[in-house]
Structures are given as C-alpha cells and as structure tokens.
Amino acid sequence: MNKQLSDRYEPESVESKWILKWQETNAFLPDENAKESFSIVIPPPNVTGNLHIGHALNHTIQDIIIRIERKKGKNVVWVPGMDHAGIATQVVVERELAKEGKKRTDFTREEFNAKVWEWKAHSGGIIAKQQRLLGESVDWSRERFTFDEGLSKAVTVVFKRLYEEGLIYRGERIINWCPVTKTAISDIEVEYKEKLGKLYHIRYPKADALKTKKDVKSLSKDDYIVVATTRPETMFGDVAVCANPDDSRYQSLKGKFVVLPLVNKEIPILFDSFVDKEFGSGLVKITPAHDLNDYEAGLRLGLKPLMILNLDGTLNENTGKYSGIDRFEARKKVVEELESLGYIDKIENHTHSVGHNQRGGAVIEPLLSTQWFVKIENLAKPALNIVRSGKIQFQPKMWEKTYFEWMENIRDWCISRQLWWGHRIPAYYLADGSMVVAESTEEAIELFQKSGKQVIASEIKQDEDVLDTWFSSGLWPFSVFGWPDQTDDIRKYYPTAVLVTGFDIIFFWVARMIMNGLKFMGDVPFHKVLIHGLVRDKDGKKFSKSVGNVIDPLDMMSKYGTDSFRFFLAAVLPEGKDILFDESRLDGYRSFCNKIWNSSRFIFMNLPSEFKIRDLDVNKLEEQDLWILHEFDKTLASYEKAYSDYHFFEMANLVYDFIWGSFCDWYIELCKARIYGNLTPESQDTARQVLVHILLKALGLLHPFMPFLTEEIHSFLKDELLTRSEFPKPFGVSSDNPAVKKMELLQEIVTKVRNMRAELGVKPEKKCQVIIKSQDKTVSLIIEKENKSMLQLAKADSILFDNDYTLANTDSVGSFSIGEIILPLAGIFDFEKEKQRLEKEKKQIIAEIEKLEAKIHNPAFVEKAKPEVVEKEKEKHATWKEKLESTLRALEKIEK
Structure with missing residues (x-):
C-alpha cells in the first residue's frame, strides 16, 4: 500500500476525473449476461433550458436506485433523453428572434424549425453536460429525444391506429385558447388562480316592456331581468338567458324574450338545471361559443353558437364598433357604454377563479374551435382498473386517490396545437375537403387512389397543426426502446421497473403513459410510481424568478461539492412531502465528506507498503472487531429494508450515522490503541484488515448517494470500479454475540x-x-x-x-x-464559579422563553403571521425550553 490520499478533499478535481473515467470505460452500459433486467426511463427534461433543482432531486433519486440495482448484479439500463416541449420551445426561440427584430412569420415553416433545431443542439448539449456533472449513471448510448426519427415514427403509428379505431376525431368543441401563444392548450395546462375582479349585474329588458317604453332608463324593475357576469365583453355572443327549472322566481318568464343590450336583438329565456340558483340573480347569459357549460347547455337546448373573439384576443366583426379592440380594453368600454345607457344595475367586487396558461401566464379564453381530440373514456377505464388491481402502485399511496379522481372525471383530450415546432398531425387533405390519415405523403396518395381519386403529391396538403407534446411523451416508456419495431430492448426492458416523478405531472404524463402502455403494449409501462414532493425555499415558498429565490443546482455543486448536494437532497427527502431547501445543511454534509476523506486517509497512512486485503480470520477477531462487524450488519439490514420502501432519507441517515458514529468516532478511535500501542503484530494486522473491510463495505452503501468521493477512495484499494462492484454482503455477526x-x-x-x-x-x-x-x-x-x-x-x-x-x-x-x-x-x-455562570444563563434563557411565549400566545400575531412563521417561532420556543432543562439539570448536579 504505497498510495496515499491528499491532505484535503477537493471535489472539483475528483468529480471531473471520474466523469471522464466512467465515460471512457463505458461504466454505465447494461450487463447483457445478467439474468434479471431492471430499467428506468428518465422523465425527459424540456429542451428549453438548464436543469433546475427539481430535476436535480428527481435525477438523484433515480441514480440512487440505478446504482444500487447495478451493484446487485442486474442488467440495468437507465435511458436518458429530452422532450421537444412544443409551446415552451417555440416561445423561447421566438423570444430570441425578437431580439434581432424578427418574428416567426418572417420565415417559412421549414426555415423556422431549422432555427429551433440549431437552438436545440446548443441547449440540449448544456442539459447533457449538467447531467454528467450531477454524476448520473445513465446509458448515454441510448439517449433519446421526442423528436428523433424513431420516436416520431411511433407518434405517427399511434395516431393512425387510434384514428382508425375511432378514438381520435376532428370536431368543433369548446377548447382552452391562449391568445398570446395563439394555440389551444389542454385542460390540465390551465392553471386556475384566485383573482379579485368585478361581478357586473346587467339589466336585460323584457322584449314586451321595451316596445312600450322609449329607453332602458324609463323601465321599472318589473320590466327587466338582471344577469350577472364577470365577462361583459362576451355578451355580444349571448344567444339566450337561462334560469334553473326549480327556481320559482322565474316561472312566469317561460316562453318570454329579452333584448340583448347594445345589440338590440331578442333572445329567449330558457331553463336548464346547470344554472346555480344562488349565484347572482339566478339568471345566467348563455354564450355557447365562449363557455364550456354554456356550450353544453346550448347543445341540449338547440342553440347556435356565435363567435365574438379573434384568435389574438381582440373582438371580431360580430361586435360592431368594438371589432379589433383587445378583450380587456373592450371590457372597460362596454361597461362604460352600458352605464351611460342605464343597463348597469350594480357592480360588485368579486373574487373568482381565472384560468391562465401555465406556460407564460396569459389569461385563457374558452372558445369554440375545430380541433383534433382523443376519445379518452375507453382508454381511461383499463388504466383505472390496473391501478385499482395493484399491478401499478403509487408511493405514497395517497396519490392514487388523486389519480382516480381525475381519471374518473376525464374529458376528451384536445391534442392539436397551432404551432410549427412539434409532430405535425398526419392528416392529409385535398382541395375538395376529403381527408385521409396516413404515416406519409406516399401512403396518403395510395389511400386517396383507393377511394377513386387520382392525385399527385403537390395536390395534397398536410394538416398545419402539431400534436400536444404530451402525446409523444406519453409513449416514452416503449418508444425509447424502438417501438413500433419489436426490438431486443423492448423484450428485455419493457415494462420498466419504477417511474420517479413529481406529483404535478400525474395527469399530464403518468396517466397518459399508463393508458398508452396498456393500449399498445398490452402491459403496464412500469410497476411502481414513486412520487416525490417539490423543492421549496426554507420558508416553504416555491422557487420563482419573480420572487428572486431561485437556486441554481450547479452553484450549490460548485460551492459544496456534488456529493454533498446529492446527499442533502436524499437525506432531507420525507416520503411524498416537499423539501425545504436550507443551504446551511449543505455545509454539514460537506463536513461529512471531509470526515470520510480524513478517516480514509488515516487508515491508508497506517497501512504498511506490503499491505494486501485478505479474508477476515474469525478466530483472530477481537471484541471491538466483532462489534463493528455487527454494527455494519445491523446498518445493512435496516438500509435494505428502507430501500425496499424507497425511503431514501432513512437510508442516507443510516449510513451517515454508521460512518460518522460507529466507524469513525468509535471503532477507529478504539483501534488507535492497537495500531500505536505496544500490542502484538497480529492484533495490529487484524485491526488494519477490519478497518479496510469496513471502509470498503461502507463505501458500497454510500456510493449511490456520493458516487464521486466513494469511487475515488475505493480506487486506492481496488482496481475495479466501485460503481460496478458487488453490493455489500453482511459479515454474519449475531447481536447475541457476547463481544457485541x-x-x-x-x-x-x-x-x-x-x-x-x-x-x-x-x-x-x-x-x-x-x-x-x-x-x-x-x-x-x-x-x-x-x-x-x-x-x-x-x-x-x-x-x-x-x-x-x-x-x-x-x-x-x-x-x-x-x-x-x-x-x-x-x-x-470551581463549583461556585460554575454555579454563578449557570444561574446567569438560566435568567437569560427564561427571558427568551417569556418573550417567545408572549408572541406565540398573542392572537393578533397568530392570525396575521404566515403559518410557517408561527411554526418557526414555536420551534424556537421548544429549543429554548430544552436549553432551560439542560441548564437546570447542570445546576441540580452542582448543588448536590
């Protein structure tokens, strides 16, 4: 043993060394000779930017699992990749073009997409580099992109099959429209926020009354009805007013008409049970082209929708003089005119839920549009039943309820997007309006010809829309392995073992993968869905650029070392709950890295140059040796149990306590007397052998959390890579052993x-x-x-x-x-001096406790302060109480 660790641990040099070494040795390729396969597909990060702290958490959890399963001798594959992220990517590239004074429409579709591909090459390279810096042991030879040729083929095949089975259709429905990005978005991409707005109570004159009166201002209360709305600018699209059939107040209005303000058009008063009698006046205007409930009521009541909005959020020609005015500006002007003419009954402040586009935050407009949809009910039922059967398990189990609630109330999925970047819908049209769905232009020509139409490629036009990004990522667990071709990878690695993801994409992604896996593979895409919480700041707030509390994981990795950062993420990860990011904890885990390094260095310094690792001779083991072997066995058993439940925080803390406590603070200290004392050479040699054996096994348990540090120390003892070495086995020392x-x-x-x-x-x-x-x-x-x-x-x-x-x-x-x-x-x-010190300390502690008690028992503070602030003050109070008890015990001992 003539190699020695340097006197300080320098993460940067160690990390760069092993990133390169692992790459050069293909350390993360699967072991094709292993009997059992184990696979995970990475939730593909969007190609729109850098990895954030949520990615770091998600990827660290997966890497822990993968490194453990690899060490357990399985044929492990972890597939990396990225998502083309349709809307998000197009927005980013258009923003870059705007800096040059250009816009998307200055280019052809092909030219614009070429620019996106250029941008992807740059951004995607950054993400892959960051994944390597984090130490992710993915199989880079299998890296995928949702816009790869093979994955794009899978998208087209799935679309065509669903269309042929009648599960995809094109039709006119109410959709969520974003006037800023000018595209439809799905229901689950709408984020609802509570906003303080106005509730406008508008007088709709009864048609009979207005015939005998000269204007609205001369009408009595019996001559009009009052309708409440938060969006008065949409009234130009009103085709009826509706009441609840059970509302006794309006039974006399059956068969009657009212005059639509500003338009002076008569519209009927109708009845439908969807109307809430308690909201406003109990009367609602029906605007079928701009509200989902109104649209469905309109279908039931036989009403024809009337569009009043352009796709950019301005009012259209059906609004007369308001045509071309932005929706929010039009709202002000409409209200002003209604007030001047006497149509406003009253205006109230009103807090209500307003839909926003999750990407960009624009207010969403429900509007009638012709789009492509997936008929979802027949796909959702098997996906519901498979989770109920237990073949797919959510962990924590509470997330199954969330999954069930959404799946049981699922609506048809709008899959078309008015973008240029994305998988173009494989529908082809002729000038006469006829259409076919095909995997290529050539196949489209064949299909048209089969129907008796002699056409050539130039006469065919492909649908301009692209598919929702989640359509392609929903195929990820099998498209990455080469489907629709029946590849060896599919046979080996599908279904995957576990999906690690955040709760925020259960609907977007998890549900879609389950539906598609069952439909196209005839089997589940994974057996377990491991849901982790979000990473928030130490005050419990979400990370946000606008708030200014965003943490860059690369900064933390550079400052504290990647191993410290990874270990922190795992060690503070409660099951299914959010992580509160407290940077001070990272300093503690950096100290842990230094402790491991220095302890290893101590061991190496005390190994003779001729030292060779041998099997332990049970007959030569001393009591302290048997005890540390037992301590390791006990830790290993608990570690394995925690891993079976995916309790990473428990695993991390077990190995932390064993290494810092049992091994470093106890066993190494006990061994110093044997190494430095005048004991027998046999005792010295046994101590050294046990130190090395325990160190190697401890590194094996720690490696999934701290891959760089452990690989470096391990390399001083063994020629093989730690990442591919065998998972530690127990020594077999019973807790009943007298030595223990x-x-x-x-x-x-x-x-x-x-x-x-x-x-x-x-x-x-x-x-x-x-x-x-x-x-x-x-x-x-x-x-x-x-x-x-x-x-x-x-x-x-x-x-x-x-x-x-x-x-x-x-x-x-x-x-x-x-x-x-x-x-x-x-x-x-000095008993008297110590007593005086403790008495002084006691007074100071009591003063702090009284100050905190005055605060936390003050109703004004408790009611006004944020819950997390109140909780923090209570924690401080508990800490000071503990200090007081400790001081009182010390005083009691001295006084005795």
Whole structure:
C-alpha cells in the first residue's frame, strides 16, 4: 500500500476525473449476461433550458436506485433523453428572434424549425453536460429525444391506429385558447388562480316592456331581468338567458324574450338545471361559443353558437364598433357604454377563479374551435382498473386517490396545437375537403387512389397543426426502446421497473403513459410510481424568478461539492412531502465528506507498503472487531429494508450515522490503541484488515448517494470500479454475540462520562479520574482490557473499577444500566464559579422563553403571521425550553 490520499478533499478535481473515467470505460452500459433486467426511463427534461433543482432531486433519486440495482448484479439500463416541449420551445426561440427584430412569420415553416433545431443542439448539449456533472449513471448510448426519427415514427403509428379505431376525431368543441401563444392548450395546462375582479349585474329588458317604453332608463324593475357576469365583453355572443327549472322566481318568464343590450336583438329565456340558483340573480347569459357549460347547455337546448373573439384576443366583426379592440380594453368600454345607457344595475367586487396558461401566464379564453381530440373514456377505464388491481402502485399511496379522481372525471383530450415546432398531425387533405390519415405523403396518395381519386403529391396538403407534446411523451416508456419495431430492448426492458416523478405531472404524463402502455403494449409501462414532493425555499415558498429565490443546482455543486448536494437532497427527502431547501445543511454534509476523506486517509497512512486485503480470520477477531462487524450488519439490514420502501432519507441517515458514529468516532478511535500501542503484530494486522473491510463495505452503501468521493477512495484499494462492484454482503455477526454486548456496555459507560462532563461544563482539555462501581464482573473485565481506548475516548487520566470507593462532597455521581460512575472533581472544577455562570444563563434563557411565549400566545400575531412563521417561532420556543432543562439539570448536579 504505497498510495496515499491528499491532505484535503477537493471535489472539483475528483468529480471531473471520474466523469471522464466512467465515460471512457463505458461504466454505465447494461450487463447483457445478467439474468434479471431492471430499467428506468428518465422523465425527459424540456429542451428549453438548464436543469433546475427539481430535476436535480428527481435525477438523484433515480441514480440512487440505478446504482444500487447495478451493484446487485442486474442488467440495468437507465435511458436518458429530452422532450421537444412544443409551446415552451417555440416561445423561447421566438423570444430570441425578437431580439434581432424578427418574428416567426418572417420565415417559412421549414426555415423556422431549422432555427429551433440549431437552438436545440446548443441547449440540449448544456442539459447533457449538467447531467454528467450531477454524476448520473445513465446509458448515454441510448439517449433519446421526442423528436428523433424513431420516436416520431411511433407518434405517427399511434395516431393512425387510434384514428382508425375511432378514438381520435376532428370536431368543433369548446377548447382552452391562449391568445398570446395563439394555440389551444389542454385542460390540465390551465392553471386556475384566485383573482379579485368585478361581478357586473346587467339589466336585460323584457322584449314586451321595451316596445312600450322609449329607453332602458324609463323601465321599472318589473320590466327587466338582471344577469350577472364577470365577462361583459362576451355578451355580444349571448344567444339566450337561462334560469334553473326549480327556481320559482322565474316561472312566469317561460316562453318570454329579452333584448340583448347594445345589440338590440331578442333572445329567449330558457331553463336548464346547470344554472346555480344562488349565484347572482339566478339568471345566467348563455354564450355557447365562449363557455364550456354554456356550450353544453346550448347543445341540449338547440342553440347556435356565435363567435365574438379573434384568435389574438381582440373582438371580431360580430361586435360592431368594438371589432379589433383587445378583450380587456373592450371590457372597460362596454361597461362604460352600458352605464351611460342605464343597463348597469350594480357592480360588485368579486373574487373568482381565472384560468391562465401555465406556460407564460396569459389569461385563457374558452372558445369554440375545430380541433383534433382523443376519445379518452375507453382508454381511461383499463388504466383505472390496473391501478385499482395493484399491478401499478403509487408511493405514497395517497396519490392514487388523486389519480382516480381525475381519471374518473376525464374529458376528451384536445391534442392539436397551432404551432410549427412539434409532430405535425398526419392528416392529409385535398382541395375538395376529403381527408385521409396516413404515416406519409406516399401512403396518403395510395389511400386517396383507393377511394377513386387520382392525385399527385403537390395536390395534397398536410394538416398545419402539431400534436400536444404530451402525446409523444406519453409513449416514452416503449418508444425509447424502438417501438413500433419489436426490438431486443423492448423484450428485455419493457415494462420498466419504477417511474420517479413529481406529483404535478400525474395527469399530464403518468396517466397518459399508463393508458398508452396498456393500449399498445398490452402491459403496464412500469410497476411502481414513486412520487416525490417539490423543492421549496426554507420558508416553504416555491422557487420563482419573480420572487428572486431561485437556486441554481450547479452553484450549490460548485460551492459544496456534488456529493454533498446529492446527499442533502436524499437525506432531507420525507416520503411524498416537499423539501425545504436550507443551504446551511449543505455545509454539514460537506463536513461529512471531509470526515470520510480524513478517516480514509488515516487508515491508508497506517497501512504498511506490503499491505494486501485478505479474508477476515474469525478466530483472530477481537471484541471491538466483532462489534463493528455487527454494527455494519445491523446498518445493512435496516438500509435494505428502507430501500425496499424507497425511503431514501432513512437510508442516507443510516449510513451517515454508521460512518460518522460507529466507524469513525468509535471503532477507529478504539483501534488507535492497537495500531500505536505496544500490542502484538497480529492484533495490529487484524485491526488494519477490519478497518479496510469496513471502509470498503461502507463505501458500497454510500456510493449511490456520493458516487464521486466513494469511487475515488475505493480506487486506492481496488482496481475495479466501485460503481460496478458487488453490493455489500453482511459479515454474519449475531447481536447475541457476547463481544457485541461488551462493546455496547463500553459505549454506554464512555457516553455517560462524556455527558456528565458536558453537563457540568468540564472543559475537554481537563482530564479527570473516573471511578466505576458495578456488581457485574463484565464491567471490570472491560475496564481492564480496553483501558487505553477508554482513557482516550472519555478524556480521563485514569479509569478504575472500585466498589469500595467512598464518595467525597466534590464528587459527581451518575448511573448506567448496571452500575455507577463517579467523577472526583476536586481541584479541577470551581463549583461556585460554575454555579454563578449557570444561574446567569438560566435568567437569560427564561427571558427568551417569556418573550417567545408572549408572541406565540398573542392572537393578533397568530392570525396575521404566515403559518410557517408561527411554526418557526414555536420551534424556537421548544429549543429554548430544552436549553432551560439542560441548564437546570447542570445546576441540580452542582448543588448536590
């Protein structure tokens, strides 16, 4: 052993070394000779930018799983890739063009898409580099993009099959329209926000009354009805007014008409049960072209919709003089005119839910449009049943309820988007309006010819719209393996083992993958859906550029080291709950990395140059050796159990406690007496062998969390890569072994001595005598055999076993499970001075507690402050209470 670690751990050089080494050695390729396959497909990040902290969390979880399963000897594949992200990508590229004073329409479709591909090459390269920096052990040879040729073929095949089965159709429906991006978006891409707006109560004159009166202002209350709306500019599209059939107030209006304000057109008063009697006046205007409920009511009532909006959010020619005016400006002008003519009954402040485009935040307009839809009910039923059967499990299980609620109330899915960047809908048209769905222009020609139309390619026009991005990403678990071709990869790696994702895309993505997997593969796409929370700032707020609290994971990795960052993400990840990002925790995990490095360096420095790793000889193991082997076995068993439940935070904390506590703070310290003392060479050699064996196995458990640090240390002991080495096995030391019991007793005694010193305020540099009393002879045997180690661990001058010792007034007494511990403190401790210090400290603590109690018991504070602020103050109060109890215990000991 002639290699040594440097005196400090430098993450940057270690990380860059292993990123290159893993790449050069193809370390992450699957093992085709393994009997069992295990696969994960990465939730493809959008190609629109850098990896954010949510990606870092998601990818770290997957990498932990993949590295463990690889070490367990499976044929592991983790498929990386990116999503073309239709709307988001087109918006970004158009924004870049705007900087040059250009817009999309300055180019042909082909020219614009060529520019997007250029941008993708740049942005996609950044994302792949960031994934490598994070240490992701993906199979880069299988990297996929949703716009790859093979994946695009899968999209076309799926569209055609669904169309031929009648599950895709083109029709006129109410859709969510974004006037800014000028495209339809799906229901689940609409984010509803509570907004303070206005509720306008508008007088609609009864047609009979207006015939006898000269204007609206001369009408009495009996001559008009009042209709409440939040969108008065849409009234130009009103085709009726509606009441609930059970509303007794309006039974006399059956068969009557009212005059539509500003338009002076008579519209009927009708009845439908969708009307809420309690909202406003109990009367609603029916605008079928601009409201989903109105549209469905219009179908039931036989009403013809009337469009009043252009696609850019301005009013159209059906609004007369308001034509060409933006919707929100038109709202103001319409209200002004209604007020001047006497149509406004009243205007109230009104908080209501307003739909916004998740990408960009524009207010959505429901409007009638001809689009492509997936008839979803027949696809949703099997996907519901498969989760109910348990063949797919959500973890935590509570997310199954969310999945069920959405799937049970699912509506047909609008899949067409008015974009240029995306999978173009494979529908082809002739000038006479006839249409076919085909996988190519050549096939379209054949289909037209079969129907008796002799056409050539130039006479055919492909649909201008593209497909919703989620249409292609919903095929991801099998399209990445080469489907629709029946490849070896599909046979080996489908279905995948587990999907790791955030709860926010259960509807967008998870549900669609389940539906498509069952439909086209005849099997589930994965067996388990592991849902993790979001990463929020330490105050519980979502990360947002506008708020200014965004954390760049690369900054954290550069500042603290990637291993520290990864370990933090896992160690603070409660099951299914959000992570609160507290940067101060990263400093603690950086210290953990340094602890591992320095402990490993200590071990290497004390290995002779001729050292070789040998199997452990059970007959030569000492009690402290057997104890640490047992401690490892116990940690391994708990680690495996936690992994079976995907409790990564528990796994991380188990290995942290074992390495820092059992191994570094106890076993290494115990071994120093054997390595440096005048003990037998045999004992020294055994200690060294155990140190190395435990270090190697501990690195094996830590590696999935900290791949760089562990691979570097491991390389000083073994020629093989740690990432491909065998998962650690237990040593097989039972907890019933007498050696384990003895060492646990030694730990108890030393810990009690340490606690007594700390509570009394005896400084570490002050060594004192320790007297042990016990009727159990095991205690005297431990003290005799482990005296040197115990002296060092307990910071003592001497440790004596003496049942006949007579107590003095200056002695401090404590107890352990089978005896007493006495610290004679005469001459090394000033009792009076310490008492004065503690009394002063007690007063300060009580003052802090009283101040906090006044705050948290103040109703004004509790009601006005944010819940997280109140909780933080309560936590402070609990901490100060603990400090007070500790101080009181110390005072009690001194006064005794």
